[in-house]
Amino acid sequence: xxxxxxxxxxxxxxxxxxxxxxxxxxxxxxxxxxxxxxxxxxxxxxxxxxxxxxxxxxxxxxxxxxxxxxxxxxxxxxxxxxxxxxxxxxxxxxxxxxxxxxxxxxxxxxxxxxxxxxxxxxxxxxxxxxxxxxxxxxxxxxxxxxxxxxxxxxxxxxxxxxxxxxxxxxxxxxxxxxxxxxxxxxxxxxxxxxxxxxxxxxxxxxxxxxxxxxxxxxxxxxxxxxxxxxxxxxxxxxxxxxxxxxxxxxxxxxxxxxxxxxxxxxxxxxxxxxxxxxxxxxxxxxxxxxxxxxxxxxxxxxxxxxxxxxxxxxxxxxxxxxxxxxxxxxxxxxx
Amino acid sequence: xxxxxxxxxxxxxxxxxxxxxxxxxxxxxxxxxxxxxxxxxxxxxxxxxxxxxxxxxxxxxxxxxxxxxxxxxxxxxxxxxxxxxxxxxxxxxxxxxxxxxxxxxxxxxxxxxxxxxxxxxxxxxxxxxxxxxxxxxxxxxxxxxxxxxxxxxxxxxxxxxxxxxxxxxxxxxxxxxxxxxxxxxxxxxxxxxxxxxxxxxxxxxxxxxxxxxxxxxxxxxxxxxxxxxxxxxxxxxxxxxxxxxxxxxxxxxxxxxxxxxxxxxxxxxxxxxxxxxxxxxxxxxxxxxxxxxxxxxxxxxxxxxxxxxxxxxxxxxxxxxxxxxx
Numbered sequence: 222x223x224x225x226x227x228x229x230x231x232x233x234x235x236x237x238x239x240x241x242x243x244x245x246x247x248x249x250x251x252x253x254x255x256x257x258x259x260x261x262x263x264x265x266x267x268x269x270x271x272x273x274x275x276x277x278x279x280x281x282x283x284x285x286x287x288x289x290x291x292x293x294x295x296x297x298x299x300x301x302x303x304x305x306x307x308x309x310x311x312x313x314x315x316x317x318x319x320x321x322x323x324x325x326x327x328x329x330x331x332x333x334x335x336x337x338x339x340x341x342x343x344x345x346x347x348x349x350x351x352x353x354x355x356x357x358x359x360x361x362x363x364x365x366x367x368x369x370x371x372x373x374x375x376x377x378x379x380x381x382x383x384x385x386x387x388x389x390x391x392x393x394x395x396x397x398x399x400x401x402x403x404x405x406x407x408x409x410x411x412x413x414x415x416x417x418x419x420x421x422x423x424x425x426x427x428x429x430x431x432x433x434x435x436x437x438x439x440x441x442x443x444x445x446x447x448x449x450x451x452x453x454x455x456x457x458x459x460x461x462x463x464x465x466x467x468x469x470x471x472x473x474x475x476x477x478x479x480x481x482x483x484x485x486x487x488x489x490x491x492x493x494x495x496x497x498x499x500x501x502x503x504x505x506x507x508x509x510x511x512x513x514x515x516x517x518x519x520x521x522x523x524x525x526x527x528x529x530x531x532x533x534x535x536x537x538x539x540x541x542x543x544x545x546x547x548x549x550x551x552x553x554x555x556x
Numbered sequence: 557x558x559x560x561x562x563x564x565x566x567x568x569x570x571x572x573x574x575x576x577x578x579x580x581x582x583x584x585x586x587x588x589x590x591x592x593x594x595x596x597x598x599x600x601x602x603x604x605x606x607x608x609x610x611x612x613x614x615x616x617x618x619x620x621x622x623x624x625x626x627x628x629x630x631x632x633x634x635x636x637x638x639x640x641x642x643x644x645x646x647x648x649x650x651x652x653x654x655x656x657x658x659x660x661x662x663x664x665x666x667x668x669x670x671x672x673x674x675x676x677x678x679x680x681x682x683x684x685x686x687x688x689x690x691x692x693x694x695x696x697x698x699x700x701x702x703x704x705x706x707x708x709x710x711x712x713x714x715x716x717x718x719x720x721x722x723x724x725x726x727x728x729x730x731x732x733x734x735x736x737x738x739x740x741x742x743x744x745x746x747x748x749x750x751x752x753x754x755x756x757x758x759x760x761x762x763x764x765x766x767x768x769x770x771x772x773x774x775x776x777x778x779x780x781x782x783x784x785x786x787x788x789x790x791x792x793x794x795x796x797x798x799x800x801x802x803x804x805x806x807x808x809x810x811x812x813x814x815x816x817x818x819x820x821x822x823x824x825x826x827x828x829x830x831x832x833x834x835x836x837x838x839x840x841x842x843x844x845x846x847x848x849x850x851x852x853x854x855x856x857x858x859x860x861x862x863x864x865x866x867x868x869x870x871x872x873x874x875x876x877x878x879x880x881x882x
Contacts, residue, residue: 419612420588420612420613420614421612422608422609422610422611422612422613423609424609424610427609437614437615437616438616470616471562473562473564473594474562474594474616474617475616476619477594477615477616477617477618477619478615478616480619480620481615481618484601484605484620485605485609518619521619521620521621521622522601522620522622523600523601523602523622526601526602526605526622
């Protein structure tokens with residue numbers, strides 16, 4: 222199966238702080254060896270990279286001068302990278318394009334479309350982002366553009382609305398033409414994982430439909446990928462072991478994470494039982510306890526609620542999402 | 557001794573008079589702290605889930621236990637602590653409901669035949685390493701009567717709680733009476749005072765009149781449930797009485813009106829200071845399991861404070877210290 226895993230870097234793979242200028246400076250000068258990764262992320266990438274014909278790409282808002290250190294970090298983590306795209310922030314600054322320093326849609330969307338044209342149309346994609354920026358918006362829009370669900374005029378209006386520069390919009394529209402000439406998958410972007418690094422309420426992503434799955438950790442991503450048959454049981458158990466070894470996480474937290482996914486209708490109950498069976502076969506006591514607890518936790522949920530089908534979003538109303546986002550910004554400024 | 561591993565608290569979200577939102581939001585807020593406990597949210601899953609989904613929280617530290625009705629949420633919480641699946645329970649259930657459920661489901665401590673419900677009351681004096689501005693009053697109505705032995709147990713358990721929560725190494729303890737003269741007190745009070753005086757570990761300061769409670773003359777004030785409940789209700793009502801008197805004065809003269817308008821914010825502060833319910837929860841003592849009770853109309857902040865106090869009590873092994881004190 223030809224599949225591409227597209228990752229963001231900061232706050233998705235790497236633990237990065239950039240809420241203050243001091244943090245930005247510190248991150249910029251931080252050595253590769255000092256960069257921290259979220260629990261289980263490396264193990265998950267390794268497992269996904271082992272899938273035949275799979276590709277791993279990183280498209281990040283980090284500035285291009287950081288390429289050397291980021292590449293070294295990924296090498297240290299043993300990650301094979303098919304593409305590493307970084308933001309031209311230095312040239313944005315020199316050209317006085319200050320809006321582009323922060324704005325991500327005008328940069329990431331054309332970058333994703335460019336990457337798409339480099340692979341065959343038979344590839345499906347799974348994207349990983351976070352709640353710090355607009356990753357859910359970008360990945361969803363990208364998926365819908367490739368699937369032919371967004372007309373060029375609408376794409377132009379949306380990009381104008383988010384504050385993209387004219388040349389960025391033109392570039393996206395140029396890439397749109399060859400994409401439309403290809404026989405693309407009906408749903409090229411199969412799933413979008415949003416790492417809730419800022420612990421945002423998952424409801425924030427309801428407007429994007431079930432394709433977008435907000436996750437609190439990579440154990441949750443592992444469970445989902447296993448249920449989607451992209452991860453083998455052995456790999457999921459290995460990932461769980463890695464996450465359990467992390468000082469911040471323990472079996473209670475993982476059991477609650479599993480219950481959370483089941484409650485939000487992203488995961489079927491039987492997956493936890495399959496994991497428990499897998500852990501028993503492996504004979505790892507800690508894993509067995511973890512999945513036993515997860516199984517007990519999920520059984521505490523309301524059976525009637527579990528049987529209800531989640532609200533499906535037929536078409537994403539990007540204009541409304543942007544309006545709500547602008548309203549939210551104004552609201553927080555007023556406060 | 558500090559207990560090992562993450563603390564688990566069962567939070568009854570249904571039994572209070574307010575909507576469950578206060579309890580859920582408080583749990584969500586605490587879940588994001590780096591040292592957050594695991595919080596088991598007992599209540600209606602739909603309500604809990606829809607509240608959580610709309611606000612920032614850390615799902616790793618929260619679990620939902622679905623129950624249909626308020627009494628089943630409290631019963632379930634009791635079952636969880638009894639089976640050691642949770643370290644403590646927090647509930648805003650009315651005293652009647654709490655009494656019935658806890659008596660039926662929790663295990664009494666050895667030799668403690670009557671339990672005591674505590675309340676914290678704001679005082680002028682500050683105490684302990686954290687300079688807490690509260691006194692602990694018990695029993696405030698879990699039981700009606702108390703024997704000499706019961707009062708002594710209450711004093712020992714209350715002092716242990718003050719030691720752990722306020723980090724007050726030797727809290728002062730008093731018995732609530734109508735007069736500070738021992739001879740005028742009922743016999744069981746005199747006998748309890750004599751026993752507490754003899755105790756080498758207890759900092760017993762004698763009898764205390766209700767008027768001395770707000771002055772903070774004792775860190776722990778002990779009485780039977782009937783008297784304690786009346787004293788507390790009288791103290792609670794002071795804020796409302798002041799407000800009524802002010803409203804009355806307000807109507808009388810224009811000068812008073814103007815003066816009161818200027819004093820308005822300060823008077824509001826006094827009222828909120830007097831409102832002990834805002835300060836969070838207080839324990840139900842005498843059970844092998846830890847139970848923290850909130851006021852039935854507890855706010856989000858009160859729930860948050862109660863959860864923090866519960867976490868502190870468990871982390872500092874309060875129940876063990878309490879049993880050793882008895």
